[in-house]
Amino acid sequence: MKEMNTKTNTRVEDILGIKYPIIQAPMNWLTNAEFVTAVSEAGGLGVLGFNAGLLAKDETVSIEEKLRSEIREIRKLTAKPFGMNLYSPQEGMEKDNVYISSTLDVAFEEEVKIFVVVGEVNRAFFKEIKNRGGIIIFRELTPSVVSAKIAEDSGVDIIVATGYDEGGHIPQRQIGTFSIVPAIVDAVDIPVLAAGGINDIRGVRAAFALGAKGVFVGTRFIVSEENPASEEAKQDIINSKSEDLLLVSGLQRSTPTKSAVELAQMYKSGRSTGEVEQEINKRGGLRIGMLDGEVSKGIISVNTAIDTIKEKKTVKGIIDELMADFQ
Ligand SMILES: Cc1cc2nc3c(=O)[nH]c(=O)nc-3n(C[C@H](O)[C@H](O)[C@H](O)COP(=O)(O)O)c2cc1C
Structure with a gap:
């Protein structure tokens, strides 16, 4: 004890x-x-x-x-x-x-x-x-x-x-x-x-x-x-609002990028987390938007308090x- x-x-x-x-x-x-x-x-x-x-x-x-x-x-x-x-x-x-x-x-x-x-x-x-x-x-x-x-x-x-x-x-x-x-x-x-x-x-x-x-x-x-994230991703986080965040699967949320809107729709319409995660990986995972800077093609994974990041x-x-x- x-x-x-x-x-x-x-x-x-x-x-x-x-x-x-x-x-x-x-x-x-x-x-x-x-x-x-x-x-x-x-x-x-x-x-x-x-x-x-x-x-x-x-x-x-x-x-x-x-x-x-x-x-x-x-x-x-x-x-x-x-x-x-x-x-x-x-x-x-x-x-x-x-x-x-x-x-x-x-x-x-x-x-x-x-x-x-x-x-x-x-x-x-x-x-x-x-x-x-x-x-x-x-x-x-x-x-x-x-x-x-x-x-x-x-x-x-x-x-x-x-x-x-x-x-x-x-x-x-x-x-x-x-x-x-x-x-x-x-x-x-x-x-x-x-x-x-x-x-x-x-x-x-x-x-x-x-x-x-x-x-x-x-x-x-x-x-x-100093963070290696792309400038595009950093600006996207500054410009995004907490209330606009989307659950793109049961595992991840994202700012409402073009790709995130499509993925969230898939998830909402009944595709499983496993299936949507596969699709996220096929589209380049976190890397394409966050590191390579092609924000619209990827997801930007953040917390729910981003309104405070100005x-x-x-x-x-x-x-x-x-x-x-x-x-
Ligand atoms: C873009 C992103 C990628 C992450 N990747 C990992 C990871 O590879 N391994 C890990 O242990 N946690 C990972 N995390 C979770 C963080 O370690 C940590 O739990 C989280 O960022 C803390 O919450 P906050 O984002 O609200 O500060 C990741 C978080 C973010 C935002």
């Missing part, structure tokens, strides 16, 4: 060795060494995501070598801590996934210490990372109180409570950030990061009022000078604004 009064006083900043309790959410295609470095240099935790960097576009280079080169690039640019994204499959499935073990090997060879592990609770996988000396920030795709407790008991260091408000793949239960954060905070003793719809200082203050010990921010960072700033400008209470 847990002892009373074990709610941790350990600060996220101390666990991760960073100045401010702000963690940049990994975003498929939308991270690279320069961006991750900018976040870490500004006092947050930069996190390398899937398909990071220019090399990611080169299909002749292996996933492991792309990752290794991006990590080495970060090391040239900063001595500050940074993390990388790992996918955690359902228990029992990890050995079938060569990508997972080989990327983990690269990460440890390159001495990456901090992992944003996203996916399902997987005790064996957590244990492997802990045994190799890693620090785990765990984000369950659809967070639940029961799995948060299991994750805590399996050695996870920090847990992310993600609300339905978030950008990217949305949780499969429609529980908003305001509801999921206190539920997870009450269930575990390790620090909780709030994720989903945090774009300005009001969001940060709300997260801390709900008991979070830090914030996990994705969408806001897309509209930064201008592009430097990463440091965003962090200084969000972390003003921690100066």
Whole structure:
């Protein structure tokens, strides 16, 4: 049984060795060494995501070598801590996934210490990372109180409570950030990061009022000078309104681009999430609109709070604004 009064006083900043309790959410295609470095240099935790960097576009280079080169690039640019994204499959499935073990090997060879592990609770996988000396920030795709407790008991260091408000793949239960954060905070003793719809200082203050010990921010960072997203995507986010967002499948929402309107119509008319996701991938996934800048052909995945994103700033400008209470 847990002892009373074990709610941790350990600060996220101390666990991760960073100045401010702000963690940049990994975003498929939308991270690279320069961006991750900018976040870490500004006092947050930069996190390398899937398909990071220019090399990611080169299909002749292996996933492991792309990752290794991006990590080495970060090391040239900063001595500050940074993390990388790992996918955690359902228990029992990890050995079938060569990508997972080989990327983990690269990460440890390159001495990456901090992992944003996203996916399902997987005790064996957590244990492997802990045994190799890693620090785990765990984000369950659809967070639940029961799995948060299991994750805590399996050695996870920090847990992310993600609300339905978030950008990217949305949780499969429609529980908003305001509801999921206190539920997870009450269930575990390790620090909780709030994720989903945090774009300005009001969001940060709300997260801390709900008991979070830090914030996990994705969408806001897309509209930064250093983010590799296309200028077209950044402008589209600034110009779009929360009330115009469309669910293009059960997994993703988008600003109302031409392609998003068609996909949302397909989904509404009864096509399954699996079918629509296949169509999204056929049309170029997140990459075509968000990275390559062909906005009308793609989807622009964002959180539900985009009305509060009014201008592009430097990463440091965003962090200084969000972390003003921690100066
Ligand atoms: C465009 C986009 C791509 C994303 N891709 C990933 C990903 O590859 N891996 C991951 O763990 N999370 C991904 N996410 C989710 C983020 O890590 C994070 O949970 C989310 O951005 C936080 O909510 P916010 O966007 O409201 O700040 C993505 C989010 C966005 C907006």
